[in-house]
Every structure is written in C-alpha cells, then in structure tokens.
Amino acid sequence: MNLSDVPNGKKGIILELETDKRLYNRLVSMGINQGNEFAVVRNNRNGPVIIDVDGSRFAIGRGMSKKILVAEV
Amino acid sequence: MKKSIKLAIAGNPNVGKSTLFNKLVGLNQHVGNYGGVTVEHKEGSVDRGGYEFVATDLPGIYSMNAFSPEEVLTRNFIANEKPDLIVNIIDASNLVKNLYLTLQLLEMKVPVIIFLNMMDNVKKKGFEIYPDILEKEIETPVVSGIARKGEGLDELVKKCIEVYENKPEPTTVPYSDSIKGYIREIKNVFSKHNYDGHHGPDFAEDWRAIRLIEGSETDLNEVPAEDAEKIHEVIQKLHRESGHKIHSVVMVQERYKLIKKVVSKARKKTETPVSDISSKIDRFVLHPFLSLPLFFVMLFLIFQVVFSLGGPLEGALESLFKGIGNFVSSFWADGSDSIIRSLIVDGIIGGVGGILVFSPYIFLVFMAIAFLEDSGYMSRVAVIMDRWMSKIGLSGKSFMPMILGLGCTVPAVMSARIIENKFERLATIMVTPFMSCGARLPVYLLIIAAFIPDGYQAIALLLIYLLGVAVAATVAKLLRLSVFKGEANPLIIELPSYSRPTIKSIVILTWERGKHFLEKAGTIIFAASIVLWFLNSFPRADVENVDKPLSENEISYVQAEGSYAGKIGKFVEPAFKVFDADWKIASSFLASIAAKELFVSQMSILNSLSEEEDSTGLLEEKIKDQYSFATAMAVIMLILLSAPCIATFAVVKSETKSWLWPSVQYFGMILISYIFAVAAFFIFS
Numbered sequence: 001m002n003l004s005d006v007p008n009g010k011k012g013i014i015l016e017l018e019t020d021k022r023l024y025n026r027l028v029s030m031g032i033n034q035g036n037e038f039a040v041v042r043n044n045r046n047g048p049v050i051i052d053v054d055g056s057r058f059a060i061g062r063g064m065s066k067k068i069l070v071a072e073v
Numbered sequence: 074m075k076k077s078i079k080l081a082i083a084g085n086p087n088v089g090k091s092t093l094f095n096k097l098v099g100l101n102q103h104v105g106n107y108g109g110v111t112v113e114h115k116e117g118s119v120d121r122g123g124y125e126f127v128a129t130d131l132p133g134i135y136s137m138n139a140f141s142p143e144e145v146l147t148r149n150f151i152a153n154e155k156p157d158l159i160v161n162i163i164d165a166s167n168l169v170k171n172l173y174l175t176l177q178l179l180e181m182k183v184p185v186i187i188f189l190n191m192m193d194n195v196k197k198k199g200f201e202i203y204p205d206i207l208e209k210e211i212e213t214p215v216v217s218g219i220a221r222k223g224e225g226l227d228e229l230v231k232k233c234i235e236v237y238e239n240k241p242e243p244t245t246v247p248y249s250d251s252i253k254g255y256i257r258e259i260k261n262v263f264s265k266h267n268y269d270g271h272h273g274p275d276f277a278e279d280w281r282a283i284r285l286i287e288g289s290e291t292d293l294n295e296v297p298a299e300d301a302e303k304i305h306e307v308i309q310k311l312h313r314e315s316g317h318k319i320h321s322v323v324m325v326q327e328r329y330k331l332i333k334k335v336v337s338k339a340r341k342k343t344e345t346p347v348s349d350i351s352s353k354i355d356r357f358v359l360h361p362f363l364s365l366p367l368f369f370v371m372l373f374l375i376f377q378v379v380f381s382l383g384g385p386l387e388g389a390l391e392s393l394f395k396g397i398g399n400f401v402s403s404f405w406a407d408g409s410d411s412i413i414r415s416l417i418v419d420g421i422i423g424g425v426g427g428i429l430v431f432s433p434y435i436f437l438v439f440m441a442i443a444f445l446e447d448s449g450y451m452s453r454v455a456v457i458m459d460r461w462m463s464k465i466g467l468s469g470k471s472f473m474p475m476i477l478g479l480g481c482t483v484p485a486v487m488s489a490r491i492i493e494n495k496f497e498r499l500a501t502i503m504v505t506p507f508m509s510c511g512a513r514l515p516v517y518l519l520i521i522a523a524f525i526p527d528g529y530q531a532i533a534l535l536l537i538y539l540l541g542v543a544v545a546a547t548v549a550k551l552l553r554l555s556v557f558k559g560e561a562n563p564l565i566i567e568l569p570s571y572s573r574p575t576i577k578s579i580v581i582l583t584w585e586r587g588k589h590f591l592e593k594a595g596t597i598i599f600a601a602s603i604v605l606w607f608l609n610s611f612p613r614a615d616v617e618n619v620d621k622p623l624s625e626n627e628i629s630y631v632q633a634e635g636s637y638a639g640k641i642g643k644f645v646e647p648a649f650k651v652f653d654a655d656w657k658i659a660s661s662f663l664a665s666i667a668a669k670e671l672f673v674s675q676m677s678i679l680n681s682l683s684e685e686e687d688s689t690g691l692l693e694e695k696i697k698d699q700y701s702f703a704t705a706m707a708v709i710m711l712i713l714l715s716a717p718c719i720a721t722f723a724v725v726k727s728e729t730k731s732w733l734w735p736s737v738q739y740f741g742m743i744l745i746s747y748i749f750a751v752a753a754f755f756i757f758s
Contacts, residue, residue, distance in 0.1 A: 028329075047460040055166050059456040061565065
C-alpha cells in the first residue's frame, strides 16, 4: 500500500520512496525516510496527505504520496 | 587588536535561526514561519567576551545536496568564505530530522557547534534530552538553550571562543567502520595524484569521497579518468555489499543509522505527549469542509482591513502631496507657466506622489502577509489550495501570491518568493497581474456607473474579477505546458507549529519589504514620471494668441491634445477605432500604463473637466454620450488585462533579475488585452 491509502489517525512505517534522486534526497533530509514511523494527521480523498514524523508535521501532495510505499502498524 | 571570529549560523527552516542571529548580534530582523523566507543571507557583527563576532545567518535548509538555491548558497558560503566555525542550530524537539543536516555539515570537516534550541518544547513532546550524551556520541560541542528567551546564549559565546582558540581537529563523523573503510579507499586513490587547485579546500577530501559514494557525477567528472575508474570499482564493491540499488541510498541510510543510535542514547521518552494546540487548531483550519470557508473569511477580513485602513491613509497622503505641490508652486508667480515649476509640481510630485499614495495599501498587505507567515497559517493555505492549483500546473504555494494580486500586484509578486521551483515561480509572477488589483477599481466603477443599470452593477463587477482569475489560470496552464514546461513540483512542505506573532517581528518584516518596494520601484517610478510628464507637457500649447481667453480646463484640454501624449494617442487611434474608441481613450489608456487609475484622471482632462467636476458624475454623462456599450466593455478588457503599472514592472524586473520577463509580460499582456477588447466589442455590439 502507499501513503495515500492510509486512513486518518492510523500509524505506519515507511518502506520505500519511489522517486527520482532529487525528490528522494529532499524527502529523506526532512526525516521522511525508509524505516521511519509516521502517523496520518489528515487524509481526505483529495488534497495533500498530512503526516507526523517524529514530532514534525508535513503536508505531501497527493501524487507524491502515492510514490511512498508504507505498511500500517 | 581585537580578534575576529567569523561564524555562520546554519540549520533547518523554522528552528529559530533568525531569532538566534538577532539575539546574538542585536540587529533586528524577521523571523518567518514559512519554509525558506530568508532567501538572502544576513550578516551582522557584535563585540562579545573581548572578541568581535562576525555572524552570517544562512538560509534554512534540510540538507546539503545542492538541489535548491539555498543549499547551493550554504555550500558555497562554507567552501569559499571558510568561516571559523558554524553554529548549527537544531530544534531539540525534532532531533532526528535536524541531525541529518548536522552530519552533512560535519562531513565537510568544518568546526561545528551545535545549539540545541527550543529545549522548553522537548518536555511537552514527552521527551527528556541529555546534551552531554549527545555531545559525546556525535563528538561535537553542544550548547542547549532557548533562543527566544536568550537562554544559553552566553554559554554559546563562551563555547565559540573556546573552539576558536583551541582549534580542535575537526570531527570525523563516527560512521560504521565499513563506510569509513570505503571513504579511506577512495581518498587513497585521490592522494596518488597531486592534482591542481579545483580540488578545493582541505576539508573537501572526506566530503568529496562521500559525495562520490552518493553518486555525484559532477565530482566524478573532476577526477582524472584513470582515478575515476578505480573509484568506480570501489563504489561498485560498496553497492554489491550493501544491496542498495540507488547510489545515494547507502549514505542516507548510513546517516540515519548513526542518528538513530545517537538519539536512542541522548533522548529518553518520559511521558505521553500532551496534545498540542497546533493539532487542535489544525482540526478546524485543515478540516475537509470548513477549511475553504474559513480561508475565505480570513481573506475577506484581510481585504476589509486593508481597504478600510488604506482608504483614509491614501486620502491623507493625497492631501499631503497636494499640499507639497501647492507649497512648491507658491515660489512662482500665480499662473506662471514655468517649465521647471511644471516639472517639479506636475511631473515629479504629481507622478511619484500619485503612486506613493498607494503605499498604505502595499504596506498593509505586507503586514497581513507577515501576520499569516509568523502565525504559521501561510503554509496551511498552500495545503488547502494545492488540490485546485495542481489543476493549472502550479502547487498550493502559488495561491497566496495570486490572491494577494486582488489587493495590489506589487506585494503579490514579491510574495512569490516562497515558491522554490523556478518555473512555477516565474509562471506565478507572469499571471499575477491578471488578478484585478485595487487601482483598477475606480475605472470599473466609472464605466459601470455609466453603462450598467442599477441592479446589475455588483454582478458586473464580480464578473470582471472572475474573468481576470480565469485568464490568469488559463495563461498559467499554458505557460506550464510551454515555456515553463516541467514536471509539476509536488508539494512537500513542513507545517510549523502555530505561534503568536509578535508586533515587533511584524513591524520589522513589513518595513523591510516595504522599504524594498520604495527603493526598487522608486527609482523607476521617478524616471517614468518625468517621461510621462514630458509627453503630456510638450510641445507647449500656444494659449496666448487665441481670440478669447480660455478657462483653465480648456487650457488643459488644448495642452493635452497637442502634446506628444495626445499625438501618440492620435497615432494609435486606428487600433482603437476597431472597437469604436477614439484618441481620448487611447491617450488615457497610455496614461494608465503608469498607474491604472490614471485612466480616469486623463479622461477628465481630455473631456475638459476639473477634478471637482468629475466626482459629480459629469464624466459618466460625457462617456455615456460619446461611446457605445460595446466600446465600454472593450475598454474594461484593456484595463483588466493589459500591461501592469510601472511599479509592477519594476518589481517583476527586480524579482526575476531580468529585463526579459517583465518585457514579455508587458507586451504579452497588451496583446492579450487587445484581443479580448476586440472580442468583447464584437460580442456586445
């Protein structure tokens, strides 16, 4: 499953970032990295997904969120 | 002589970098809450503890991969300026993310001091942090404190002096032995050759080895071919061993492995975190149904404040400039037609003053932006609007500049700085003037009052504004499909915690940006005012040798008709004849290029009305008598969609650092407005 499939309030772990090198580096430098846990703060069927990673909150565009493979925990 | 310590402050966005900088050097600047507000770096110096500190506030960045202008600036600054030390400020409540940049700084082998900021937030998040353990684990000096309250500052200064005097050997990042081995192997390849200067400063060796492991092609190209091959072999071996497919992954995971190890020792979970206020506020602000209405209420309030406070201030400035004009006039005899008097009073005071009267609106809009940024709401706006903006090839970050364009284009264009992607930013700047600004309103009001029956005026006005929005959206989409082609830049944005903006920081930011407008735009407006004055005043009309003495209004008319401006108006009249307009409209349109509302004043001059008269509705009557409904609609298209005012041109020039884009915008918009004007004429006639 990918990040856009995780419902509101659920927690998960990031498995894989299927992006180009530039976006990969951008995501990991912000702490959105493989193996990191996250909680979904807001995920409506439209618009960006908002997640909490180690106390920081990020909004990730919907298209981008589909490239982040995750597992629910 | 006093010893001087050159230090640079580096860190993630929103960790209190500018606050620390201000507290340290005492120079006051802005603290923004929105990722990447500090695009230019700031400098200041101060005497502390018997040393002179020369400090640089570097832009907020997440990494040193040189993908963004801010990252390039930081890298180049550290490599070229060689600061004595780097104060790496990190948010103690977000250790993991912040330490990533720390490691990359340490890889450059420059002396780093870590300032653990926001220690007061750590407890709230349910953690306890041990700075001494962090210091030991990461082998780098650590000072903890709260920059906002000035806590830990003296200790930081002391530590800086200590590090500066002792000049300890720069830390080698304690990565795993396996990675260290590979770094050494690559460095061995370097050292066999003694190649020249482009090899960079001393610290570059470890760092370059790491960059090669990360798959940097630029670094590989700088190495002699023979070495490159050997290095390639080493890296191949490393990848086989690690099992990662993508180059950069190895180093990234190595860094995080170390960070997790360090954090697990230096940070303990104490209790469950208290649900913070930010999440509670976000429940409303980012609510699926409430977010949009809330945003529009906010926007409405902003415009309400801007226009209700701006109006009286504009009036006050108007009378001020009139007063100055009258005062200067009084040095000449009554009715004197001195050229110098006319240049100073009509040209400079009238022209520059005519634009400066709008500065209250500009400053108020800046103030509202500062408030939204400092409170943390601005980044939420990007989130709320991203879904809609992505349909026109832009991201949520483009929304705010465009909507601010409804107030005044100048601050709107400047606020586009928050967009990192160059093409998105250019596309946003190019279309923002289509959003109908406040200065165009007097023109609409005049024409609507003359041609639209009472009950339909408000809806007509709304339709004009919506047309502007639609054209902006369409042109943005077209630009993103053609000139500014590029993959849509996905929105990845940090949402900082909400905080109460301080009056001080709002005032400082408003003044800094407002000053920028006054300086940059001021010079061009000044020059343009003189040009326009010249076009309107020369050649001088011969009003002496006429049969009967002329009234002042008639003199103005004769002067305007015979002037270069009038002549140009007549010269381009054929283009305006297409929609049945005459040279008066042409000339007024040319005047509106300086500032849109000048259309109204030029129309009154050309219709031999004095200022007092046009407010009584006489101008409306005259317009109604002279032109058809279809022509009036064409004129509205011209005012709505045509070239932006001089101030906008000046700001677009300085924001894009190019003459090309403001010029393309200028002539492109004239062309577009003309097409719409002709189309409107044929539709309505």
